[in-house]
Amino acid sequence: MRHRAAFLQRWEGLLLVLLVVTVVYNALNAPGYMTLGNWINLFQLSIEKIIVALIMTFIIINAEIDLSVASVMGFSACTAGFLYANGTPMEWAVAVALLTGVAAGLFNSFWIGVVGLPSLVVTLSGLIGYRGLAYVLVEDRSIGGFPQWFNRLGQQPLIGPFPLALVIFFVLLVFAIIILQYSGFGRYVYVIGNNKEVARYSGVHVRRTKMILFVTSSTIAALAGILYAARLGAVRGDIATGFELDIITMVLLGGVSIYGGSGTMWGVLLSVLIILNLRNGMGLANLSGHVQTGVIGALLILSVLAPNVAGQVQSFWNRRRAQRMETGNA
Amino acid sequence: MSEPSQTPRPILEMRHISKRFDATQALDDVSLALYPGEVHALIGENGAGKSTLIKIMTGVHQPDSGVILLDGAPVRIHNSQEAQTLGIAAIYQEPMVFPDLNVAENIFISHHNRGAFVHWGKLYRDAEAILAQLDVRLDVRMPARGLTLAAQQAVEIARAISLNVRVLIMDEPTASLSAHEVNQLFRIIESLRSKGVAILFIGHRMEEVFRVADRITVLRDGRVISSRLRAAPEELDAQRELMIREMVGREVSEFFAKSAVPRGKLLMSVHNLGKEGVFSGVTFDIYEGEVLGFAGLIGARRTDVGLALFGIEPADQGEILFEGRPVQIKSPDHALKLGIAYVTEDRRGLGLTLPMSIASNITLPSLRRYLSALGLVRRKEEQRTAESYRERLMIRTPSVNLEVAKLSGGNQQKVMLSKWLNTQPRLLILDEPTRGIDVRAKAEVHHIIGDLAAQGLGIILISSDLPEVLAMSDRVLVMREGRQMGVFSREEATQERIIMAAMGQEISSNGQVQSTLTTQVVEP
Numbered sequence: 001m002r003h004r005a006a007f008l009q010r011w012e013g014l015l016l017v018l019l020v021v022t023v024v025y026n027a028l029n030a031p032g033y034m035t036l037g038n039w040i041n042l043f044q045l046s047i048e049k050i051i052v053a054l055i056m057t058f059i060i061i062n063a064e065i066d067l068s069v070a071s072v073m074g075f076s077a078c079t080a081g082f083l084y085a086n087g088t089p090m091e092w093a094v095a096v097a098l099l100t101g102v103a104a105g106l107f108n109s110f111w112i113g114v115v116g117l118p119s120l121v122v123t124l125s126g127l128i129g130y131r132g133l134a135y136v137l138v139e140d141r142s143i144g145g146f147p148q149w150f151n152r153l154g155q156q157p158l159i160g161p162f163p164l165a166l167v168i169f170f171v172l173l174v175f176a177i178i179i180l181q182y183s184g185f186g187r188y189v190y191v192i193g194n195n196k197e198v199a200r201y202s203g204v205h206v207r208r209t210k211m212i213l214f215v216t217s218s219t220i221a222a223l224a225g226i227l228y229a230a231r232l233g234a235v236r237g238d239i240a241t242g243f244e245l246d247i248i249t250m251v252l253l254g255g256v257s258i259y260g261g262s263g264t265m266w267g268v269l270l271s272v273l274i275i276l277n278l279r280n281g282m283g284l285a286n287l288s289g290h291v292q293t294g295v296i297g298a299l300l301i302l303s304v305l306a307p308n309v310a311g312q313v314q315s316f317w318n319r320r321r322a323q324r325m326e327t328g329n330a
Numbered sequence: 331m332s333e334p335s336q337t338p339r340p341i342l343e344m345r346h347i348s349k350r351f352d353a354t355q356a357l358d359d360v361s362l363a364l365y366p367g368e369v370h371a372l373i374g375e376n377g378a379g380k381s382t383l384i385k386i387m388t389g390v391h392q393p394d395s396g397v398i399l400l401d402g403a404p405v406r407i408h409n410s411q412e413a414q415t416l417g418i419a420a421i422y423q424e425p426m427v428f429p430d431l432n433v434a435e436n437i438f439i440s441h442h443n444r445g446a447f448v449h450w451g452k453l454y455r456d457a458e459a460i461l462a463q464l465d466v467r468l469d470v471r472m473p474a475r476g477l478t479l480a481a482q483q484a485v486e487i488a489r490a491i492s493l494n495v496r497v498l499i500m501d502e503p504t505a506s507l508s509a510h511e512v513n514q515l516f517r518i519i520e521s522l523r524s525k526g527v528a529i530l531f532i533g534h535r536m537e538e539v540f541r542v543a544d545r546i547t548v549l550r551d552g553r554v555i556s557s558r559l560r561a562a563p564e565e566l567d568a569q570r571e572l573m574i575r576e577m578v579g580r581e582v583s584e585f586f587a588k589s590a591v592p593r594g595k596l597l598m599s600v601h602n603l604g605k606e607g608v609f610s611g612v613t614f615d616i617y618e619g620e621v622l623g624f625a626g627l628i629g630a631r632r633t634d635v636g637l638a639l640f641g642i643e644p645a646d647q648g649e650i651l652f653e654g655r656p657v658q659i660k661s662p663d664h665a666l667k668l669g670i671a672y673v674t675e676d677r678r679g680l681g682l683t684l685p686m687s688i689a690s691n692i693t694l695p696s697l698r699r700y701l702s703a704l705g706l707v708r709r710k711e712e713q714r715t716a717e718s719y720r721e722r723l724m725i726r727t728p729s730v731n732l733e734v735a736k737l738s739g740g741n742q743q744k745v746m747l748s749k750w751l752n753t754q755p756r757l758l759i760l761d762e763p764t765r766g767i768d769v770r771a772k773a774e775v776h777h778i779i780g781d782l783a784a785q786g787l788g789i790i791l792i793s794s795d796l797p798e799v800l801a802m803s804d805r806v807l808v809m810r811e812g813r814q815m816g817v818f819s820r821e822e823a824t825q826e827r828i829i830m831a832a833m834g835q836e837i838s839s840n841g842q843v844q845s846t847l848t849t850q851v852v853e854p
Contacts, residue, residue, distance in 0.1 A: 184701045191694060194683045201642065201672070201680045202695040202749070203662040261685060 011255045011306045015270040022277040029284045040161055042276045044231075047165040048073065048224040049243050050272050053250040054169075054176040055217045057268045060251050061180070063193040063260025064112070064119040064210060066217045068126025070243035071134070072104045073225030078134040080226055081143035081235035090147050094226055101222020104130055105215035113211035127244065135237040144234030154230025165227045172220070177265045185209070193260030249296060250275060253303050274299075339402060340365050341528045342387070342418065342497045347396035349382055349552075354766070356382040357393070358552040364497055364528035369519060371531045371543030374577055375627075375829070377765075377794060379552040380532050384499050387530075388420050389413040414440065417496035419489075423505045423629075425482035429475035433457060436474050437488045460488045463525070464518050480511035487518055498522060499530045504538055505629050505811075516542055534627050536833050540570055548576045574833075578796060578825040588780045588802045594618025597653065597757055597788040600639075604647035608634045609812035612648070616757065616788045621779065623803030623823075624792040626832045631812040632792045633675060636759045639790075640672035641665040653756075666695060669756035673746055673763060675792070677739070681746045684735035688727060689716035691734050692748045719748035723778060740771025747778060758782060759790045764798060776802060796825055808832050 027033045043050065052069050059066050076097040083093035104126065111122040158164045180186040188209050192199045199206050229235045254271035256263025275296060282292045340363035349357040357379045364370055374380055385391040387398070389407035397404045400416055407413050427436050434457035457470040466484045474482060483503060490498055500519075504512045519542055522529060533539045539546060540560065547557040555576045561569040595618050604610035609631040616622050624632040638645040641659040650657050652668050659665050665672070674680040682691050693700050693712050700712050716730035723744040727737060734745055743763065750758065760779070764772040779802055783789055793799045799806055806823045808815040808831040815831040 178706070182707060183705045184697050184707055185705060187690060187694075187697060187707060190686065191683050191690075194685060195679075197680050198683050199694075201640075201662060201674060203666045204694070205663065261683075 076222035105218030
């Protein structure tokens with residue numbers, strides 16, 4: 001994997017430089033920026049998306065996509081709210097909401113893994129369908145007034161200064177890195193993403209792998225939805241709308257190829273840090289949210305271009321060198 | 331045909347064409363002339379260079395040296411569009427039609443400058459006129475989807491005529507046609523001939539070639555071996571036999587020959603194996619330490635038998651006994667558990683994950699053996715395995731962590747072999763294991779095959795390289811168009827015998843060539 005890895009390292013290196021620049025800028029312009037409290041706050045503002053980005057990394061490396069994650073988040077949050085509003089104890093409401101995630105994942109993976117439909121189409125229907133179900137449950141109400149313990153989990157520190165969502169993120173991050181970069185399952189994910197026919201001809205269970213990923217994806221999305229509900233203290237039908245695109249952006253910006261087969265969890269972690277700091281920095285520089293979004297978009301295009309440009313530059317130089325050697329010999 | 335005395339000027343002439351791809355000299359000083367109203371047949375084994383020649387004529391490839399003359403003037407054909415403008419068109423075994431467009435639209439698909447609007451009435455009239463020239467009756471308003479293969483071919487030919495074709499290349503046009511459809515096609519060829527079109531006909535069925543061609547050229551290893559006008563009917567059999575010999579006459583001595591290994595236990599018995607519409611009636615036994623060659627031409631469906639035995643495309647007829655037990659192989663996973671491994675012919679598309687390392691490619695099908703209790707890959711052990719194969723199969727690489735894409739074809743082939751050997755198979759199916767690799771790597775692969783057989787593996791060697799099959803195999807199974815034509819012992823197997831069986835010819839005991847075009851079931 002050497003030469004592709006070199007390009008990736010180049011991209012990841014670029015990300016690292018960008019990260020350092022934004023962090024320094026932020027630190028110089030905002031007193032108290034380099035405090036733990038501020039960083040926890042930074043993470044906490046997007047923590048649900050970041051958690052889902054972990055599993056999205058697996059799915060995109062596998063050369064698939066899951067567009068339904070944000071709608072599953074909404075569906076799960078609304079399920080919890082709906083059940084609670086109708087008298088179910090919050091613990092049970094949360095458990096059932098998690099199960100809706102498992103069910104949504106099984107539904108997605110049935111069409112993708114068993115029937116063999118493209119995940120883009122299946123999860124696009126999921127994006128529409130699960131959002132619809134969320135609206136069916138809560139209509140245009142806003143359901144709140146959750147028990148104290150539930151809101152505290154979303155808003156207050158749990159272990160030391162870290163709130164529950166951040167703790168969950170750290171734990172999942174460690175698992176994600178180990179599984180993707182070091183386990184047999186992770187190896188299969190890369191091979192399938194590179195060329196699923198090679199995987200099939202090697203006796204790898206391609207469909208099973210994909211199904212596991214999509215069930216996991218929806219389950220984690222459902223969990224993220226519940227965490228989001230706890231942080232907001234209320235749910236509405238449109239909760240988490242559009243998050244899937246931010247999540248996919250985090251993954252792609254981290255150097256994961258949209259065609260599958262390459263990218264690392266480290267790159268995604270870097271990209272998450274950059275997005276958080278860049279938005280913060282641009283906020284400090286009085287750039288509006290819209291401009292911030294535009295900058296992130298430009299960065300995304302750059303992330304796709306960078307490996308290609310680097311490759312072309314290299315092959316250009318190789319050609320030049322070869323020509324020079326030829327003329328030198330003649 | 332015009333009278334031989336007053337030779338007309340050829341429409342298209344190839345002079346001293348050479349073309350090299352990496353290690354293989356695909357064409358070596360090939361000269362060929364196509365005359366108006368003449369059907370020129372090109373015959374040769376797989377890999378003789380026929381396809382390369384066609385691709386040069388149609389502008390897909392550029393020759394390394396040599397010139398192409400059109401009406402006596404040198405031309406350069408840079409792409410197929412240019413070939414079309416010059417009046418050179420090709421049709422292939424699988425017709426290329428747009429299924430959702432109707433017949434008339436398909437015929438005129440390449441006509442661009444007809445204004446913004448389609449004049450449907452004129453379109454249909456013109457299409458009917460062209461089809462009438464060919465004596466073909468087709469509803470021009472019918473979508474192409476419903477047409478038979480033969481009708482689709484007629485549409486393709488009509489398309490070529492609409493572009494004022496002067497040279498029509500037909501690459502195995504009869505391969506998927508029934509006998510009746512072949513007759514129809516030959517009638518069309520007849521009318522093209524009378525219109526003065528020069529036709530290059532590539533075929534594998536000798537019967538047809540000698541029926542339709544005015545001139546026959548034999549290509550072997552990228553060189554023209556002979557080029558003759560078709561003989562008079564009474565000498566036709568002799569000429570046919572001679573030209574078949576010319577097609578195959580290569581020296582076997584350049585190959586490593588498998589040494590005789592005592593035959594071990596019966597490993598697998600296959601009886602009447604078949605898959606609907608693909609192949610049928612495949613019956614053989616294979617023993618430990620035996621190399622069973624699978625010979626045949628392109629389209630013989632040998633790979634499909636391999637895929638069925640490996641569970642990729644499971645068979646739906648017949649029985650398989652593996653080590654005496656009846657089995658139904660439904661998936662590659664199942665095949666691997668039995669001890670069957672299949673090394674694909676498509677190294678880049680199906681065999682190796684090119685951007686990943688040599689080591690991770692080698693351990694892929696056996697990765698479970700390298701997992702710790704927690705499911706993590708034991709890298710050290712993986713490295714050790716990769717290193718041992720690097721040494722054993724002489725994979726030339728600075729490191730086993732190098733990505734496979736960086737290796738030469740021959741070394742990639744060895745990585746692929748390592749990958750499957752590491753599953754510790756009892757039966758190894760090798761599909762074209764030496765295609766596209768250089769001579770030295772080829773010899774090494776042959777040695778490896780010999781060693782493996784000596785260790786008691788059963789090996790099925792699917793190869794289109796006839797001398798290779800003969801040198802390496804204890805027995806040779808010959809297939810033709812999805813049917814088993816026979817199994818020859820090492821003593822019985824000669825190049826002529828095999829190529830004739832593969833082409834649907836048989837040599838009877840008195841040495842005469844017999845045609846078995848209609849029925850060729852060898853089953854007892």
